[in-house]
Amino acid sequence: MAHQISVFVENKPGRIERVTEILMKADVNIRAITVMGTFEYGVIKLLVDKPEAAYEALKSQGVTAYKREIIAVLMDDRPGGLHRIAKIFGQKKINIEDAYGFVIEDKKRAVLVVDVGKIQEAEKVLKEEGLTILSDEEIYSL
Incomplete structure (x- = not known):
């Protein structure tokens, strides 16, 4: 399981x-x-190498931050790579509440970071479909 830091700031x-x-x-x-801004406020979402240290550092400086479990799934960086995951979730009635991704240096794979309401169920179905779920440590070693 991986973690995301969300920071709430004035825009x-x-x-x-x-x-x-x-x-x-x-x-x-x-x-x-x-980064997502709306009128007066914004949310900065971060995937960092030390989520607990990041959370504590931000809180100690008076920054409103939240640490949340997310799923980071390894996928092929090709047409249809994202569709495969979206289809799995759609068929299993798992709603993607938030998502973003990034390409790994080898340019053959990417990581999709998803926030879903049913995190354990989502991890289970992704693993059953042969997809790799990355832990905090695995993300940071990329």
């Missing part, structure tokens, strides 16, 4: 800089990031 210049500075000083490496 103003310099907020991402503050978050990344805190993580840099805590010696936390960011593996993936997504």
Whole structure:
């Protein structure tokens, strides 16, 4: 199982800089990031090499952060790679609440990070379909 850090910030210049500075000083490496802003507030979602250290560093600096279990699934980086996973979830009635992905350096594989309501069921069906679920440690070793 892997973890994502979600940071809630005002939608103003310099907020991402503050978050990344805190993580840099805590010696936390960011593996993936997504930012979503809505009018006054934004959410920064981070996949980091040390989720507990990131969470503690952010909280100690007064930053509103949340650590959440997510699924990081290894997939082929080719047309239809994402569709395979979406189809599995659709057929099993598992809703994808949030998702983002990134390509691994070998450019043959990618990682899809998904947030689903039924996390254990989702992991089970993905494994049954022969897909690899990455742990925190496996993500950081990519």
